[in-house]
Amino acid sequence: xxxxxxxxxxxxxxxxxxxxxxxxxxxxxxxxxxxxxxxxxxxxxxxxxxxxxxxxxxxxxxxxxxxxxxxxxxxxxxxxxxxxxxxxxxxxxxxxxxxxxxxxxxxxxxxxxxxxxxxxxxxxxxxxxxxxxxxxxxxxxxxxxxxxxxxxxxxxxxxxxxxxxxxxxxxxxxxxxxxxxxxxxxxxxxxxxxxxxxxxxxxxxxxxxxxxxxxxxxxxxxxxxxxxxxxxxxxxxxxxxxxxxxxxxxxxxxxxxxxxxxxxxxxxxxxxxxxxxxxxxxxxxxxxxxxxxxxxxxxxxxxxxxxxxxxxxxxxxxxxxxxxxxxxxxxxxxxxxxxxxxxxxxxxxxxxxxxxxxxxxxxxxxxxxxxxxxxxxxxxxxxxxxxxxxxxxxxxxxxxxxxxxxxxxxxxxxxxxxxxxxxxxxxxxxxxxxxxxxxxxxxxxxxxxxxxxxxxxxxxxxxxxxxxxxxxxxxxxxxxxxxxxxxxxxxxxxxxxxxxxxxxxxxxxxxxxxxxxxxxxxxxxxxxxxxxxxxxxxxxxxxxxxxxxxxxxxxxxxxxxxxxxxxxxxxxxxxxxxxxxxxxxxxxxxxxxxxxxxxxxxxxxxxxxxxxxxxxxxxxxxxxxxxxxxxxxxxxxxxxxxxxxxxxxxxxxxxxxxxxxxxxxxxxxxxxxxxxxxxxxxxxxxxxxxxxxxxxxxxxxxxxxxxxxxxxxxxxxxxxxxxxxxxxxxxxxxxxxxxxxxxxxxxxxxxxxxxxxxxx
DNA sequence: GAGCACTGC
Numbered sequence: 001x002x003x004x005x006x007x008x009x010x011x012x013x014x015x016x017x018x019x020x021x022x023x024x025x026x027x028x029x030x031x032x033x034x035x036x037x038x039x040x041x042x043x044x045x046x047x048x049x050x051x052x053x054x055x056x057x058x059x060x061x062x063x064x065x066x067x068x069x070x071x072x073x074x075x076x077x078x079x080x081x082x083x084x085x086x087x088x089x090x091x092x093x094x095x096x097x098x099x100x101x102x103x104x105x106x107x108x109x110x111x112x113x114x115x116x117x118x119x120x121x122x123x124x125x126x127x128x129x130x131x132x133x134x135x136x137x138x139x140x141x142x143x144x145x146x147x148x149x150x151x152x153x154x155x156x157x158x159x160x161x162x163x164x165x166x167x168x169x170x171x172x173x174x175x176x177x178x179x180x181x182x183x184x185x186x187x188x189x190x191x192x193x194x195x196x197x198x199x200x201x202x203x204x205x206x207x208x209x210x211x212x213x214x215x216x217x218x219x220x221x222x223x224x225x226x227x228x229x230x231x232x233x234x235x236x237x238x239x240x241x242x243x244x245x246x247x248x249x250x251x252x253x254x255x256x257x258x259x260x261x262x263x264x265x266x267x268x269x270x271x272x273x274x275x276x277x278x279x280x281x282x283x284x285x286x287x288x289x290x291x292x293x294x295x296x297x298x299x300x301x302x303x304x305x306x307x308x309x310x311x312x313x314x315x316x317x318x319x320x321x322x323x324x325x326x327x328x329x330x331x332x333x334x335x336x337x338x339x340x341x342x343x344x345x346x347x348x349x350x351x352x353x354x355x356x357x358x359x360x361x362x363x364x365x366x367x368x369x370x371x372x373x374x375x376x377x378x379x380x381x382x383x384x385x386x387x388x389x390x391x392x393x394x395x396x397x398x399x400x401x402x403x404x405x406x407x408x409x410x411x412x413x414x415x416x417x418x419x420x421x422x423x424x425x426x427x428x429x430x431x432x433x434x435x436x437x438x439x440x441x442x443x444x445x446x447x448x449x450x451x452x453x454x455x456x457x458x459x460x461x462x463x464x465x466x467x468x469x470x471x472x473x474x475x476x477x478x479x480x481x482x483x484x485x486x487x488x489x490x491x492x493x494x495x496x497x498x499x500x501x502x503x504x505x506x507x508x509x510x511x512x513x514x515x516x517x518x519x520x521x522x523x524x525x526x527x528x529x530x531x532x533x534x535x536x537x538x539x540x541x542x543x544x545x546x547x548x549x550x551x552x553x554x555x556x557x558x559x560x561x562x563x564x565x566x567x568x569x570x571x572x573x574x575x576x577x578x579x580x581x582x583x584x585x586x587x588x589x590x591x592x593x594x595x596x597x598x599x600x601x602x603x604x605x606x607x608x609x610x611x612x613x614x615x616x617x618x619x620x621x622x623x624x625x626x627x628x629x630x631x632x633x634x635x636x637x638x639x640x641x642x643x644x645x646x647x648x649x650x651x652x653x654x655x656x657x658x659x660x661x662x663x664x665x666x667x668x669x670x671x672x673x674x675x676x677x678x679x680x681x682x683x684x685x686x687x688x689x690x691x692x693x694x695x696x697x698x699x700x701x702x703x704x705x706x707x708x709x710x711x712x713x714x715x716x717x718x719x720x721x722x723x724x725x726x727x728x729x730x731x732x733x734x735x736x737x738x739x740x741x742x743x744x745x746x747x748x749x750x751x752x753x754x755x756x757x758x759x760x
Numbered sequence: 761g762a763g764c765a766c767t768g769c
Contacts, residue, residue: 143767171769188768217768308763341764372765394765407765452767464769517769549764558762618769678761697763 043067044129050101054093057126068131068158068165068181077159084157087115089123089261096123096259104229105237105256109246111263112422116240117141117209118154121182124205128236130181131165135204140187142215143378144170151175151184158182171517172614187217194221195467195514199228205236211249212241212415213377214451214479216461223478224468226253242419245448252479266425268387272438280390281309283435285316287388291433292321292366293330298385298430299354299367301375301423305394305409310337310370311555317368331363332356338371338379341548343607350381376419380426387424387432389417391445396455400486402670403493405457406696413449417441451480458482458490459520463499466506467514473504496653496720497524515622518546525650526619527628532646534639535623536632537579541643543616544578545692545704550608551679561603568602569681572640573689573706575647577681585609645716648708651690652717656702657710657731658687665689665702668713668731669720677703688713710738711745 041047043060044067060067061081084090089110099106100123110116121139130137141147151168160166167176169185176183187208194200206225211218225237239249243260250256277283281304288302304310314335321333332355338347355365369381373393393416394407412420417434424430434441453461462473470476473487494500497520499510506514513523522542529538544550553561568584570576581604584590590598599606623630633639648655656665656674664675665685676682677695682705690713692704714721714735723739726732 186768192769213767215767306763306765339764340766374766376766378766396765409765460769553763675761679763695763699762701762703762 041129041132042070044132047129049129049132050127052097052127054097057093057123060126066159068125069160071159073159076156080157084115084119087119088113088264089115089119092259092261093123096120097127099257099259100124100127100236100238103257104233104235105239105253107246107249107253107256107258108238108240109243109258109260110240111243111261111265113264114261116261117146117150118157120238120240121184121207122154122158124207124236124238125182128205130204131179133204136180136202137182137205137207138190138200138203139182139184139207139209140190140218140221141184142187142210142213142218144186145378146210147184147186148173154182154184172618187215187221191217191221191224191464192517194224195464198469199232200225200235201232204234205238207238207240209240210242211239212245212448214448214453216452216456219451219453219479220461220464220468222252223476224470226477227470242415245415248479265422266427266429268421268425268430268432270421271431271433272441273435274437276437276440277390277435280392280435281313284388284390285313285320287433287435288317288368289320289324291386291388292333292368293324293328295386295431297354297364297366298428299369299381299383300386300388301381301384302368302370302388303375303390303393303420304370304372305392306372307337307339307341308555310339310372313370317370321368325358329363332358332365333368334365335368335370338369338375340372340374341605343605347379350379354383373416375423376416380423382427384423384426385428385430387420387430388435389420389432390435391417391440395449396452398455398457398486400457400483400489402672402694403457403489404694404696405455411445413447414441414445415448417445453478453482454480456486458486459493460518462487462490463494463506463510463514463520466500466510471505493653494520496717497521499524512626515626516619518542518619521650521653522546525646526623528649529646530629530631532642532649533631533633534642534646535628535630537639537643538646538650539616539619539623539630540579540582540612541575541647543612543619544582544608545575546615547608547612548605550578550581550605550612552603552605554603557603564601564603566681570640571683572644573682574680574704575692575706576640576643578704579643582609582612585613644706644708645712647690647706648712649716651692652713652720654692654694654702655688655690655708655713656705657734658685660730666729666731667694667702668735669726671727671729671731672700674700674702676705677701679703680705682707710735711742714738714742 043065047056064072066073108116108120121137124137128137147168147170151166152162155162155166158166163175164177164179166182167180169176169183169189208218208221229235229237241249246258250258284302288300291300304313314337318335324330325332334355336350338350350369354367357364391412392409393412395410396405397408398405421432424432465473491500491504498507499513499520501507512527513520516523522545526538526542529535551565568577568580570580596606633642655668659666664673667674686707688708688710689705690708691702695701695703723732723735
């Protein structure tokens with residue numbers, strides 16, 4: 001077994017991040033709390049802010065001097081400018097400016113290939129001239145990679161260095177400077193900023209891009225910005241979306257005007273099956289093989305729901321593809337899986353060209369990519385001509401009654417189906433084979449998937465909203481208001497965590513918890529951990545609980561992977577096992593073997609562990625900045641008890657008791673029958689455990705569990721364990737005994753204490 | 761004796 005070691009020195013990533021933060025402190029943005037400076041208008045002399053024309057802007061763009069940086073434009077700039085002027089949005093620049101001038105909020109609809117994400121912010125810059133008034137323009141994206149890559153592209157287009165006039169800001173990286181006037185950022189990042197600056201005062205224009213994706217962060221931002229727009233009439237707002245529900249955005253933003261620009265994609269022919277397909281996986285495989293046997297060249301993209309299904313399909317397609325090559329003289333077929341947890345070098349393989357034909361006169365080779373939804377939005381693959389869409393994906397659902405989020409294979413929406421089909425028309429006209437009937441498409445698929453806010457536990461959202469200064473959550477103007485029960489559950493949970501008072505006001509603890517990019521339960525546990533002398537250990541555990549699973553279990557080596565895991569096992573449970581893994585990852589041994597190799601040897605995910613390391617250092621910095629003590633019981637033989645107590649203090653709402661007589665556990669308060677997930681390292685079933693998550697799959701499981709003493713639960717969360725509110729049963733009975741024992745222990749202790757005093 | 765769709769701070 002691996003022994004527990006003290007935390008190593010700060011990682012390299014941490015040092016870099018610290019340096020970045022330090023430099024930000026020294027160079028706060030010019031617009032922050034400083035009086036407006038008089039700027040040299042330079043090339044912009046004579047132009048009226050919020051009164052420019054496309055012609056004026058284009059004249060500046062075609063000039064010799066970059067009006068924002070003052071530098072001479074490069075040849076490369078003019079080359080790109082030519083391409084830009086060919087984009088569909090370009091033709092409507094005047095129209096855009098007219099609307100932009102006449103209104104505070106507008107909705108902009110642009111399909112893929114319209115150029116909206118790169119061009120609209122630049123149109124805004126030439127009209128806003130933010131550098132002259134010391135403001136910034138923000139453009140939000142749902143994903144980090146998008147924010148980074150678009151910023152890079154636009155910096156090139158504007159002929160400036162990335163991070164200067166054009167930059168980006170994402171969780172672990174702030175690539176902006178005092179010069180920055182256009183900032184691409186994740187929507188979550190803008191939300192963080194709003195928590196400190198409720199009026200978003202440094203921005204003169206905010207562009208919410210990809211609003212149709214309706215991420216939790218976008219939805220909250222829309223509600224917030226709608227409020228801010230009243231307080232700040234000078235703030236311009238653009239909501240950008242793909243076509244589908246533009247009207248909904250318009251209505252929500254007080255009938256904001258709309259501008260729509262066509263996209264530039266190739267036509268995609270849609271085929272439906274004549275009848276319902278009982279086995280979509282089988283139908284999908286047959287369709288792929290049939291395309292390969294009968295259709296012209298061009299790669300195939302097949303959408304399935306998850307890793308196991310995808311790996312299975314890949315095996316079967318490859319096998320039967322070989323048969324087609326042998327028996328029907330088909331071209332060679334190469335099959336690639338694609339899903340999020342695939343290591344990056346494997347993900348990269350999908351960009352390899354299709355296989356060469358086997359003989360000079362043979363038929364062309366073909367590439368098949370079998371992917372989850374990741375290929376629907378996050379990743380685009382050029383060269384796809386055929387899309388096979390069975391019409392399903394895994395979607396998160398939330399059951400507020402038992403406070404469980406789970407993944408369910410469900411039919412996709414019409415919008416998703418359209419997006420999937422569009423993937424076939426990126427390079428040339430394509431075909432999309434839908435494995436459902438046209439009638440099913442029309443009648444059974446919903447228009448849009450439910451926005452995330454209707455499918456999530458809202459504990460952390462509610463905390464964020466409170467921190468944003470929104471007191472009246474019941475009347476907060478959500479675009480789609482969450483179910484009252486979900487809201488109640490979140491408020492209740494935050495109250496038990498003492499983040500909200502009984503009146504629903506943010507407490508000091510709540511304010512502190514909101515500083516951490518964590519689920520409130522984890523944040524509270526972290527904040528409480530110095531009291532148990534183990535904040536260093538809890539930091540590690542919390543970090544690893546908030547990244548994807550660190551344990552890898554390939555189908556081909558399950559037994560060896562399980563054995564490797566057991567080498568890290570701690571007898572008290574899975575949380576302490578995570579601690580051992582992290583210490584192993586930071587050990588001299590791992591460094592001498594090489595971290596990648598060490599992870600492979602131990603069936604661990606390098607990606608998860610290093611991102612855990614990043615998260616840990618970010619959390620650690622937040623701890624330091626709020627004077628939360630960093631402390632460790634060190635090599636003490638008892639360290640695990642400190643950690644277990646800290647875990648109990650944070651996870652008291654997720655406790656379960658072994659059922660007397662029968663197998664399995666029963667959750668406290670919710671009274672759910674559950675089993676400990678087989679992935680646990682626990683060899684025996686302890687009486688009481690706390691668990692990290694409740695997963696609903698083939699059975700009800702609790703996953704990542706650690707043994708605790710019930711006395712701790714009652715002691716640390718007396719309000720939650722007020723037995724008056726418990727339903728009669730096994731759990732209540734044993735808790736009553738626990739409460740009695742705690743009481744009598746206290747009495748005895750007091751007696752002894754008094755006795756001592758008496759005799760002294 | 762199982763399965764982590766995807767994203768974000």
